[in-house]
Amino acid sequence: MRVFSHTSRPSWMGLLTAALMGTSTVKAVELDLDDGDSIKKAAKEVATNMMTYYTGMNPGDNPGNLPDPYYWWEAGAMFNALIDYWFYTGDDTWNDITIQGMLWQAGDNKAFMPNNQSKTEGNDDQVFWGFAAMSAAERNFPNPPEDQPQWLEMAQAVFNTQAPRWDPSSCGGGLRWQIFTWNNGYNYKNTISTGGFFNLASRLAKYTKNETYAEWAEKAWDWTADVGFMTPEYRFWDGASDLSNCTPINQIEWTYNAGVYLLGAANMYNLTEEPKWKERTEKIIESSSVFFAHDPPDVMYERACETVSTCMVDQRSFKGYLARWMAQTTQMAPFTYDKVMKRLRASGQAAAKTCTGGSKGTTCGLKWTDQKWDKTKDFGQQMAALEVIQSNLITRVSAPVTDDDGGTSRGNPNAGSKPPKTVPPALAYSITTADKAGAGILTALVMIGIGPDDVLIKLNYTGLCSSDIHMMQGDLGVPPMSTFGVRSPGHEGAGVVVKIGANVTRFKVGDRAGIKPIMDTCGSCGHCWDDKETYCKAAIHTGLMVAGTYQQYLVSPARYASPIPDGVSDEVAAPVMCSASTVYRSLIESNLRAGAWVVFPGGGGGVGIQGVQLAKAMGMRPVVVDTGDAKQKLALEMGAEAFVDFKEVADPTKAVIEIADGIGAHGVFVTAPAAYKNAISFTGDRIGSVVMCIGLPPVGSMTLGADPCAFVLKNLTIKGTLVGSRRDVAMTLDFARRGMLQQISEVYPVNRMPEAVEKLRKGQVAGRLVVNFNWEE
Numbered sequence: 001m002r003v004f005s006h007t008s009r010p011s012w013m014g015l016l017t018a019a020l021m022g023t024s025t026v027k028a029v030e031l032d033l034d035d036g037d038s039i040k041k042a043a044k045e046v047a048t049n050m051m052t053y054y055t056g057m058n059p060g061d062n063p064g065n066l067p068d069p070y071y072w073w074e075a076g077a078m079f080n081a082l083i084d085y086w087f088y089t090g091d092d093t094w095n096d097i098t099i100q101g102m103l104w105q106a107g108d109n110k111a112f113m114p115n116n117q118s119k120t121e122g123n124d125d126q127v128f129w130g131f132a133a134m135s136a137a138e139r140n141f142p143n144p145p146e147d148q149p150q151w152l153e154m155a156q157a158v159f160n161t162q163a164p165r166w167d168p169s170s171c172g173g174g175l176r177w178q179i180f181t182w183n184n185g186y187n188y189k190n191t192i193s194t195g196g197f198f199n200l201a202s203r204l205a206k207y208t209k210n211e212t213y214a215e216w217a218e219k220a221w222d223w224t225a226d227v228g229f230m231t232p233e234y235r236f237w238d239g240a241s242d243l244s245n246c247t248p249i250n251q252i253e254w255t256y257n258a259g260v261y262l263l264g265a266a267n268m269y270n271l272t273e274e275p276k277w278k279e280r281t282e283k284i285i286e287s288s289s290v291f292f293a294h295d296p297p298d299v300m301y302e303r304a305c306e307t308v309s310t311c312m313v314d315q316r317s318f319k320g321y322l323a324r325w326m327a328q329t330t331q332m333a334p335f336t337y338d339k340v341m342k343r344l345r346a347s348g349q350a351a352a353k354t355c356t357g358g359s360k361g362t363t364c365g366l367k368w369t370d371q372k373w374d375k376t377k378d379f380g381q382q383m384a385a386l387e388v389i390q391s392n393l394i395t396r397v398s399a400p401v402t403d404d405d406g407g408t409s410r411g412n413p414n415a416g417s418k419p420p421k422t423v424p425p426a427l428a429y430s431i432t433t434a435d436k437a438g439a440g441i442l443t444a445l446v447m448i449g450i451g452p453d454d455v456l457i458k459l460n461y462t463g464l465c466s467s468d469i470h471m472m473q474g475d476l477g478v479p480p481m482s483t484f485g486v487r488s489p490g491h492e493g494a495g496v497v498v499k500i501g502a503n504v505t506r507f508k509v510g511d512r513a514g515i516k517p518i519m520d521t522c523g524s525c526g527h528c529w530d531d532k533e534t535y536c537k538a539a540i541h542t543g544l545m546v547a548g549t550y551q552q553y554l555v556s557p558a559r560y561a562s563p564i565p566d567g568v569s570d571e572v573a574a575p576v577m578c579s580a581s582t583v584y585r586s587l588i589e590s591n592l593r594a595g596a597w598v599v600f601p602g603g604g605g606g607v608g609i610q611g612v613q614l615a616k617a618m619g620m621r622p623v624v625v626d627t628g629d630a631k632q633k634l635a636l637e638m639g640a641e642a643f644v645d646f647k648e649v650a651d652p653t654k655a656v657i658e659i660a661d662g663i664g665a666h667g668v669f670v671t672a673p674a675a676y677k678n679a680i681s682f683t684g685d686r687i688g689s690v691v692m693c694i695g696l697p698p699v700g701s702m703t704l705g706a707d708p709c710a711f712v713l714k715n716l717t718i719k720g721t722l723v724g725s726r727r728d729v730a731m732t733l734d735f736a737r738r739g740m741l742q743q744i745s746e747v748y749p750v751n752r753m754p755e756a757v758e759k760l761r762k763g764q765v766a767g768r769l770v771v772n773f774n775w776e777e
């Protein structure tokens, strides 16, 4: 799930609204809550509208995926809504689509970790599919064919893959948001992931009577309370970074967090009949009052974002889950019935009143409290309206079944228990010889004789740097690679010395070593003497004049190879060789001090984020100007004090100046060429500010400058620095060793290198890409 909540953002839905203006509203969804047929009819109209978003059943489409901008998990949530829909109404219109989509996405281990998703999948994403499977078992949804994965089995598979991810190594336990180390959010322990696991465990406990599930549910609940994600008043915060021992906690409150714990507690109560679970269930209902308006009374609203119109894609569906789980709670804990139904009725009625949009008059709005359509349309808000309307049928249906009480779904306590590889499975991508040649990969060991002062390095990783693309395209104004007979670009390598020349004393076989953008210098010119070695006229550029790090074995002069200290992994060390040490050098050359506001326009990419971390470590105050949720999240997690989304903010320059004391930035670090355009503007009225040029635009493509008065009156400086020297690399590696420069790379197996290069070429990379030579799929 791509929920992000540290800062509020203006609504992008305005765009949609504009597009929708002028649609005539002819009808509306009618709803009489005392008439079952009326509820069913309303549910069908809203569901029919919701299903116009889904195209997975069409030939050639992927069953179980929603089109952009909806993330994969939301399709899992949709199937759960459809299973409930069938159960509530008896209408089987979408049953086949549901079975098809869920089986398609179940993946090899039946745990909803299909190859196409698992690289970016979070625990919360996975568990929403698990919920759908669990609901199918609880509601006796038609079973898949015998030879296919079964509902209960799939829910167990999700549980069995998640339980081993319980991680006491930080914050005393809990589930991380993300599954894989390379995804942003791996260091975030959150309530929805842990709560999802709790909810699923409690329902499996009830369904199977296997005590292991109940023990896990107890454990997950206790941890949520101990870590403080659940307050003593039973309110649920969002989560916290485990790098700081889960404090401070991000105290944003979402409806679905209350909901996910509510139904879990109700199941535990039904199973154990213990007073403590009764009390917990009751208290969550009380505390969730915060999500219900007074005017109109008892109507649910997403208080964290609706009132300020900042609900993002995922968040638009959340209310639906609280409604879904409240309804089921009335079955597991019937004593809650009066309190819950009062709210479900008021909310269902209000939601239906928003469903007057679109040509059929069945498009629902986001804000139920408005009781009229707010002229927006969105899959998630449509689903939420469906959930709250159909949950009013809960009184007319029977309770969930269990193994010994009518359940027919086949289980398998060991399903999914073979943990998936800790490396992400590849897309089915078969690499051809032409592909390999195209990206200059040459992994076979060439039996090279090496000079007396050289070392042969076997690389474990290479980073991919955007200047590699320029090298391949030959647009940097330097002679192209082919002039030197070089086919392999790349200049960020980290690996192991496998052979040393006769006179090498600095390295021995087995030592770790890195390759940088410069392979060697003359060592005896003015620049080389003067800590300007990277400007040496005789410098040999890696991946241009000699083969670069897209091939695994490289000969390097021992004097120029960089030793890599223990405690820095190769995937971190590789990008240090170029991008991180380059930005380190730029920070040093800027002469800025601790406390300075430093802006990284376009800094949500690889180099910028490394700059943010280093600047932060040096006591500076980084601000990133870029766009998109992924970049925002990454920037803030990595130490930016603020993120200005240039697509969301009317005047990004003004926003930055406001942040920088209302005066302007002390320094501007331009890592992305496109950002030169208005780089100077961020310095505002700051006297003595400096603009540092780092990113290389295609030669001749742009000019940077300002009115001479600005230089005179503001003592403005503009300067550039090249890559890092050997000393800069050593210093930067030391920041990494001390944990101040973290891994932000996405790792690719070597056989998917062409795909990674292509992604870089298209500018689709938020962090940094690295390729692992020892991993092939």
Ligand SMILES: *[C@@H]1O[C@H](CO)[C@@H](O)[C@H](O)[C@H]1NC(C)=O
Pocket: 062, 063, 104, 105, 114, 115, 116
């Ligand atoms: C994975 O993606 C590929 C390429 O889009 C597609 O052909 C395949 O059907 C997808 N697999 C699943 C399980 O969705």
Ligand SMILES: *[C@@H]1O[C@H](CO)[C@@H](O)[C@H](O)[C@H]1NC(C)=O
Pocket: 269, 270, 273, 331, 332, 333, 334, 335, 399, 400
């Ligand atoms: C457990 O759930 C069943 C089915 O809804 C219900 O009849 C029973 O009363 C519940 N048990 C308790 C202790 O509330």
Ligand SMILES: *[C@@H]1O[C@H](CO)[C@@H](O)[C@H](O)[C@H]1NC(C)=O
Pocket: 160, 210, 211, 212, 213, 413, 414
């Ligand atoms: C109970 O569940 C656990 C966890 O999945 C499993 O290892 C165990 O075999 C199950 N026990 C029985 C009797 O099914």
Ligand SMILES: *[C@@H]1O[C@H](CO)[C@@H](O)[C@H](O)[C@H]1NC(C)=O
Pocket: 458, 460, 495, 496, 569, 570, 774
């Ligand atoms: C690098 O790869 C070699 C195998 O080629 C392995 O022995 C070594 O542990 C790896 N080094 C690191 C730091 O991962």
Ligand SMILES: *[C@@H]1O[C@H](CO)[C@@H](O)[C@H](O)[C@H]1NC(C)=O
Pocket: 452, 502, 503
């Ligand atoms: C190694 O260094 C020594 C002393 O500088 C020199 O005499 C010898 O020729 C060198 N060996 C080679 C193989 O270059």
Ligand SMILES: *[C@@H]1O[C@H](CO)[C@@H](O)[C@H](O)[C@H]1NC(C)=O
Pocket: 688, 689, 690, 715, 717
């Ligand atoms: C002007 O700026 C430069 C570089 O930031 C600084 O070294 C110098 O002291 C400043 N001069 C004055 C007069 O402030």
Ligand SMILES: [Zn+2]
Pocket: 465, 466, 467, 468, 491, 517, 578, 579
């Ligand atoms: Zn580079």
Ligand SMILES: [Zn+2]
Pocket: 521, 522, 523, 524, 525, 526, 527, 528, 533, 536, 537, 538, 539
């Ligand atoms: Zn030199």
